[in-house]
Amino acid sequence: MAASRAKQPVEADRSALNPRALIGQDRAWDQLCTLYPSGDGPTGLILYGPEGIGKRTAALVLAKTLLAGQAPQAGQPVVGPDQDRAARMVEAGGHPDLLFLEKLADKTELTVAVVRRIGGFFSTTGTFSSRRIVIIDGAELMNREAANALLKRLEEPPRGGLIILVARSLGSLLPTVLSRCAKVPFVPLAAPDFAQWADASGQSELTALAEASGFSPGLAERLADGKAIGWLEQLDALALEFHPQRHSAQAARLAGSIGKTGDVAFRSLFLRALHARQKGASLPNVRRGQALYRDALGAFARIDGLNVNPEDEWRSLLSRY
Numbered sequence: 001m002a003a004s005r006a007k008q009p010v011e012a013d014r015s016a017l018n019p020r021a022l023i024g025q026d027r028a029w030d031q032l033c034t035l036y037p038s039g040d041g042p043t044g045l046i047l048y049g050p051e052g053i054g055k056r057t058a059a060l061v062l063a064k065t066l067l068a069g070q071a072p073q074a075g076q077p078v079v080g081p082d083q084d085r086a087a088r089m090v091e092a093g094g095h096p097d098l099l100f101l102e103k104l105a106d107k108t109e110l111t112v113a114v115v116r117r118i119g120g121f122f123s124t125t126g127t128f129s130s131r132r133i134v135i136i137d138g139a140e141l142m143n144r145e146a147a148n149a150l151l152k153r154l155e156e157p158p159r160g161g162l163i164i165l166v167a168r169s170l171g172s173l174l175p176t177v178l179s180r181c182a183k184v185p186f187v188p189l190a191a192p193d194f195a196q197w198a199d200a201s202g203q204s205e206l207t208a209l210a211e212a213s214g215f216s217p218g219l220a221e222r223l224a225d226g227k228a229i230g231w232l233e234q235l236d237a238l239a240l241e242f243h244p245q246r247h248s249a250q251a252a253r254l255a256g257s258i259g260k261t262g263d264v265a266f267r268s269l270f271l272r273a274l275h276a277r278q279k280g281a282s283l284p285n286v287r288r289g290q291a292l293y294r295d296a297l298g299a300f301a302r303i304d305g306l307n308v309n310p311e312d313e314w315r316s317l318l319s320r321y
Contacts (some may be wrong), residue, residue, distance in 0.1 A: 009315075016056065016100070016102075016137070017060060017090055017091050017093065017100060018091050019056075019060050019061065019062070019196065020056055020061065020078060020079035020087060021057075021061070021077065021079070021200070022057050022058050022061050022077035022078070023054065023077075023189070023193055023196055023197045023200060024053075024054065024189035024190060024193025024194065024196070024197060025053070025054045025058060025186055025187075026075070027187075027188075027318075028047070028054075028058060028073045028076070028184050028185065028187075029072070029074070029077040030056065030075070030234055031184050032058065032062055032072055032184060033071075033072045033073060033074040034070055034074075035182055035184075036062070036066070036071055036308060037071060038071050039066055039069070039070060039071040039215070041160075041182070042181065042182040043154070043157040043161055043162055044154045044157070044161065044162075044163050044165075044177075044180045044181035044182065045097040045163070045164045045165065045181055045182050045183075045184070046139070046164075046165045046167060046170065046173070046178070046181045046182070046183045046184070047059055047164065047166050047167070047184050047186060048166075048167045048168065048169055048170055048183065048184070048185060048186065049166070049168070049185055049186030049187060049188075050125065050168065050186070050187075050188055050214065050216060050218040050268075051147065051168055051216060051218055051219060051268070052118065052129060052217055052218015052219045052220075052221075052222075053186050053187070053188055053189060053215075053216050053217065053218065054186060054189075054217070055166045055167075056135075056137050056166050056184050056185070057166045058077070058118070058133045058184075058308075059137075059166055060073045060090070060135070061077055061078065061079055062085075063090065063133045063135060063164070064079045064083050064086050064087040064090055064162070065079065065083055065096055066129075066131055066133065066162070067083075067086040067090070067095060067097055067098060067128070067129045067133065068082060068083035068085070068087075068129075069129060069130075070082060083216040086128070086129070089128070090107040095128070096124075096126075096127040096128065097126045097127055097128055097129045097131055097133065098130050098133050098134075098135070099117065099118065099121045099132075099133070099134045100134075100135050100137070101114050101117065101118075101134065101135065101136045101137070102117070102137040102138050103138050107144070108141075108304055108305070108306060109141055109146070110136070110138060110139070110141040110142040110143070110146055111143060111146055112143070112145040112146040112148075112149050114146065115136075115146045115150050115153075116143070116149055117148075118134050118150070118153045118163070119153070121134065122134075122153065122158045122161055123158075126160055129160075130159075130160045131160045131161075131162060132160055132161050132162070133160065133161075133162045133163075133164065134153075134161075134162070134163045134164065135164045135166065136150075136164070136165050136166065137166045138166065138167070139165035139166060139167040139172075139173065140167040140169060140172035140173065141142070141172075142173075143180075144174075144223050147173070147174045147177055148174075150163070150177060151176050151180070152180065153175055154180040155180065163181075165177075165181065168219060169259070170183065174219045181228060188214055188215040188216060189215045189216070189217065190215070191215065193209060193215075194207065194210045194215045194217065194220075194306055195207050195210070198216050198217075198220075198246050199316065200211075201217070201276050202222070203224075204298070205224075209223050209229070212229060212232060212269065214268060214272060216268075219265065222265040223255075223265060223269075227263075227265075228263065228265045228266045231254060231257065231263075231266050231269075232266075232269050232273065233319075234250070234253075234254045234257075235254065235270065235273055235321070236273075238250050238251060238254065238318065238321055239273075239277065239321065247272065247319075249317060251315060251317075251318035251319045251321065252315055252319075253294040254312055254318055255314035255315035255316070255317075255318050256311055256315075258310075258311075258313065258314045259297075259309070259310040259311025259312070259313070259314040260310070260311065261310065267296075267300055269298060270296065270317075271293060274289055274292060274293055274296070274321070275293070278290070281288060288320075292317065292320055292321070295316075295317065295320075296317055299313040299314075299316070299317055300313075
């Protein structure tokens with residue numbers, strides 16, 4: 001009998017480590033250059049702002065530059081030829097002086113087990129660099145236990161140690177964590193920068209999604225399959241339907257489509273559409289819109305907590321839209 005073939009290992013997806021150029025965030029990059037003028041600077045750093053606008057890219061461009069023993073240069077948010085060796089090692093997932101952390105796929109929070117990996121990483125000396133850099137992507141998802149474990153590392157950083165937190169907002173992080181980190185804000189891209197990113201990434205067709213995505217490249221990529229755009233078109237139609245029975249039926253159909261997964265990609269589109277409806281509206285309608293906005297945030301939190309049926313939450317929101 002022939003020996004059975006060994007199962008081929010599944011190759012890890014390292015695409016998150018690939019960016020070598022930051023587009024449309026010149027002010028944030030220049031601030032990073034001011035913080036690390038000679039390569040040395042704060043041992044704790046928070047890059048914060050809306051989803052998908054370049055925060056993780058900035059963290060990786062900075063890390064690749066520092067691991068090459070160089071300082072970031074104002075006006076040059078790119079990984080140059082001199083940083084190529086360090087960059088290739090990072091992108092292969094094999095640079096021993098960089099630890100990239102994010103939420104585990106089967107968890108709703110970033111747990112303490114993930115953060116505790118920093119202790120072992122920082123207990124060793126740098127291999128190819130005098131630095132040891134940790135990037136925590138989605139730091140706003142840390143639960144309290146994880147945040148407290150991180151605080152200990154921020155309070156006692158090793159020589160050459162740097163922890164970069166990538167987060168959507170500062171309000172989700174402990175005040176004690178905030179107090180030990182430098183903070184760099186990121187903003188949505190301007191329209192020309194979004195077009196430049198789309199061309200540079202070989203996805204010029206995504207320029208059509210610039211406004212719908214709030215000029216967020218990351219969100220535009222997730223919208224590219226057309227699903228969320230279709231939902232947005234149904235939402236526009238729902239806003240124009242004044243017959244109660246037809247409105248209720250349309251809301252139920254849209255909720256049934258969205259609510260199967262509680263789709264995260266549609267949330268910002270929904271909130272943006274809700275905000276747009278308030279422009280020029282009467283004061284009572286503005287107040288109703290603001291109340292629905294708050295209710296939506298509460299619904300999303302409940303969905304993320306796995307405590308509710310996502311379809312029921314969306315049906316409740318859309319019936320009042």
